[in-house]
Amino acid sequence: MTEKDDHTIADLIHDETFDMDPEEIRKIGYQMVDLLVEYFKDMRTSAILPNKTLQEMSKLIYEPLPQNEQTADKILDECKKKIMPEMIRIGHPRLLGWILSSGTPVGAFADGVASALNQNVSVSGAGMATAVELLVIDWIKEIIGYDPCAAGLLVSGGSLANLTALTVARNMKANFNVRHCGMKQDRLDKNMVLYVSKEVHVCVPKAANILGIGTDNIRYVNVDHNLRVDTEDLRKKIVEDQKNGLHPFCVVASAGTVNTGAIDPLESIADICKQYDLWFHVDAAYGGFAALSSRLKPLLNGIERADSIAIDPHKWLFIPYEAGCVLVKNSSYMKQTFAMGAEYIHANTSPISNEDVDFSDYGIQLSRNFRALKIWMSLKQYGVLKYGRLIDQNVHLIQYFAALINETTDFETLTDPCLSIICFRFFPTDLQKMYNDSSSIQKEMISEYLNVLNRDIIECMRRDGRILLSSTILGKRFVLRACVVNYRTTKKDIVMILEIVRELGSKSDKKLRKPF
């Protein structure tokens, strides 16, 4: 390269940047904060759901690929006018659908800070972000009473936490080197078999698909009337598979099923896993932080015996999305499963690199953001005592809901409240009477009508906007599902929800009922 070339290239560079004037950044920052303050302030009074279809929303925001610059002001204004009004108000005190948690404002701001700091919590140099993540993981282990020496990793949520744990389980329990050889589920009589509850979260069979275990090699264990794993059926299935030469390798128990909040009998499952040498994994994504309540903690007895645990701070720690966590008791197993050598990562072995803790060795992601910050801030802001009271209160609110229902003649509960979930349905008083006096054919007709009716209630609810529940199917029954993972919900909200379901249900009933 000659001097001339050098100059030519230099001449091409105009030292353009994306830099913004600091006062401009401050102005935009304040405007965003103001927007969010309004959003939080209006949370109790806003409609829960937008009333546009996806197509309408896509049309509303459509624009061709932006060519030219525009001011941040203008974009923010567009965000305020077009995007924010159409948000689902997750965090609304009467949104008890799914297991959606109300995020803390400070947790949200912490995410803004984390993104501005833009740490990549895998590279050496991101020592402080690594230290905060390690501290937060230590706190989580202490909260649930898990081995303080266990390894852990923050991930996006339960799906990744369960996938990560099951990858470790598979690799550690295989009788061959999966990492090198790949999976060998073609030996029919030797396949590795995974045991899950019939109530297992959908991310577990999804993980079995990804891991090459195959959904055919999952055994769905029966549940008792409380929808908890039937341990005798579990034992029977394991023994039978062993007898047939298969390789039972892992049981997934739930500490808070997504459907009903059921907690599987962890101690008994731990015993079975020990007896038959299976990996014991607990999906505590939803229920794990119940341990913050001293009243609820005993429900989780046995979790400390798990080989691995999935637990979601973005559920009952009220952390904004995304924040999941996976823990593995044997601290070397994660590295054995995931660590890869790569010159461009590991060539730096300076005294200030974090050679001992490179989180990319613990899981799937290489680039990782600083999600520990929001957990650190939220746990410090409220402290575990207040957290415990709030979680306790969430559970009490659902028990209160059940008590209210049981005083009515036009509702029925389908499950006992477990943790903070209840399944129930609207069942008009006259139909309840009619049902009890009916023939089996008529009973079936009424049952079918109840499904139609309750399905319609969900649809009306979505348009109404004052409350939002989700639904599920238990047996053949379409039921309403209320789940409180919400620090804003109060007794008044519960009363109001029941009244509104009755109001909507009565209207639907009038609209839909035909003589039986």
Add this chain to the structure above:
Amino acid sequence: MTEKDDHTIADLIHDETFDMDPEEIRKIGYQMVDLLVEYFKDMRTSAILPNKTLQEMSKLIYEPLPQNEQTADKILDECKKKIMPEMIRIGHPRLLGWILSSGTPVGAFADGVASALNQNVSVSGAGMATAVELLVIDWIKEIIGYDPCAAGLLVSGGSLANLTALTVARNMKANFNVRHCGMKQDRLDKNMVLYVSKEVHVCVPKAANILGIGTDNIRYVNVDHNLRVDTEDLRKKIVEDQKNGLHPFCVVASAGTVNTGAIDPLESIADICKQYDLWFHVDAAYGGFAALSSRLKPLLNGIERADSIAIDPHKWLFIPYEAGCVLVKNSSYMKQTFAMGAEYIHANTSPISNEDVDFSDYGIQLSRNFRALKIWMSLKQYGVLKYGRLIDQNVHLIQYFAALINETTDFETLTDPCLSIICFRFFPTDLQKMYNDSSSIQKEMISEYLNVLNRDIIECMRRDGRILLSSTILGKRFVLRACVVNYRTTKKDIVMILEIVRELGSKSDKKLRKPF
């Protein structure tokens, strides 16, 4: 449940909440913005790396699990005093280590907004967040000239994007139903085989481990002197494996290798994949957005023929972590690979649910945050024309770097600059002369010394704090690696980097040199 029980439960509920006073939220929000403005303002003058060990940092922030509440003020102050000073300044104009990108301030604030809105971009109801994600994905497809009908998904980054794409590739190309049966890599003569470059990113073999393909079933294809896939070797390996009854199923090409920025010959690889019926995946995590520069776009010719693509907005779109994207040409394949039925998710089929686009059907995560917002805001703020100029400039800066080096007598480049990466090393003038006149034994001694010397430069650099490069190993040579994915870097920074490397190198040389 009697009325008395009801009252008892009601009495237990004190309607405690985590609510903060709106003005308190505003105050904290403004304080956070002020902190970040200072952080951005000081970016050019701050030390790049903290000078504490992980252990020291852990000690600095250690505290037992917080029991009691404390004010957000106090926590923020702690964040400011203990955490922020210890950040690695990713975004510093003279941090050219790894492929770490400088995030935009508006992108960072957008993450704060997204976390406050706390959308779960899988649930029906999150229609607007879904619409924004769809729009952003459409824009990305347009930028790289990909099929507008392709399906896409935002993920955490390149590791998940590649894993997601390879799961689809595996499931779609298998001669059996992987999803149900699991992987069958025990048939030795029938195993599914994956072809990658010797320069492939480490997340690809990691994916092969997770997917049960097994690293033994990866063929590492030779590279030419520019470190691009040698297509003749690729073809030879595929033919040989086919002849042996194996099942070649997928080639992973790189559009911008992490080591040197090399772009594999995409057109030729596409031809080979077509000829032998292999899935063609392109890892364009780093290089994909080079398409924003009309000058660079032709380098990516052939990418539009890929069956799937991984591309990272948190690299050359200057989006803060985490923001990756996976695209799959056949729009039904992602759903076929990942969609699971689950009552509690799909029971709602109301007119305002997004039944057509449930992103959890497209990949691994169920709960997903609103990461599209920061991409939407950043693309709108700068527009693709300015983006194109900045990316072009990043590439020119590295060419300028190469030109400067080639004018010196005490450095050598080890690769031609490709995209925005260059590998080089400090090679003192007298040693260059000595090397040329040396015997082969002496040459080897000098080579070894150069490795020691350049390794020491990296260590000194980390303590020095004014610049930061990374390093890699090419052949047996330990080399310095500079990568500009940074909108703040200017010509002056490049000149300064070279001067500082020389300064540090000369000092190290004085310290370490012994007579040969």
